[in-house]
């Protein structure tokens with residue numbers, strides 16, 4: 001079994017808040033990410049897949065194909081968008097990085113298994129110091 005990871009980047013706006021809470025309560029719970037006028041992050045997305053090496057090519061997977069799937073299923077839908085209101089696979093979910101990793105997993109799992117490999121991990125850096133990993 002061998003693992004390979006493709007990185008893609010996107011930037012997007014979001015706000016973490018609950019409508020029933022006051023702005024002060026939201027600030028207390030969600031910090032700066034509750035800013036009522038939105039804000040953005042430069043996200044880094046790491047998609048790791050696993051499988052067996054093709055003895056003819058020496059490759060696990062064609063990374064161009066993997067990149068194309070990530071771009072079509074994720075990046076084109078989220079880059080320069082507002083996660084709370086414009087991204088279909090995040091509809092009705094709190095726009096946290098935790099939820100985003102799970103939604104991206106669900107969005108990619110089937111497409112990636114069609115390539116003959118298995119999705120192993122979705123990792124998202126929201127900032128240099130904070131990242132979330134999901135293993136399904």
Ligand code: NI
Pocket residue numbers: 014032033039040041
């Ligand atoms: Ni934020």
